[in-house]
Amino acid sequence: MAGRHGVAELAAGAAVLLATVGFVAYAAGNTGRSGAAGMRLLARFDNVGTIAPGADVKIAGVKVGSVTGSTIEPATFLATLAFTVQGDIKLPTDSSATISTGGLLGGAFLTLTPGGSDKVLAEGQTVAITQSATNLEDLLGKFIFNVGSLAEATQKSLDRQAAQGSAAPGAAPP
Secondary structure, eight states: OHHHHHHHHHHHHHHHHHHHHHHHHHHHHHOOOOOOOOOOEEEEEETTTTTTTEEEEEEETEEEEEEEEEOOOOOTOOOEEEEEHHHHHHHHTTTTEEEESSSSSSSSEEEEEEOSSSSSSOOTTOEEEEEEOOHHHHHHHHHHHHHHHHHHHHHHHHHHHHHHHSSSTTTOOO
């Protein structure tokens, strides 16, 4: 009887282990971090925002590759993204790269816009035309600052008009 429990426990443990290995293999294959195939390219940005390795690379909204890494260049303080695109896609040398987000809560991804040049980028080359990530907090801060400045300027204008009105000879008291 004790032998049957041991075999059942061993079989249950093996099933759990197999399911775990299957899950890990699936996750590794679908994160974009495992040996991403395709042509490797680079792009330099002032700000990469929240984009991270494994993020999608898209052309016209269609996934064509993955971001494979990011580094900072000590001399220029620019962030360099390394990414791959499918080998059958030939990007013109005047293509551009933009860091985009999928809405307020969406993740960041890299958008490529093909140019019109007859020359194409080769393995390891850099996309020269880039647009950095837009920081939502910075935009909100600028908006609030501008609204505050506008309110202050309006109040000063109203105060000046009121002072001019009360200083005019024969003006009726307010």
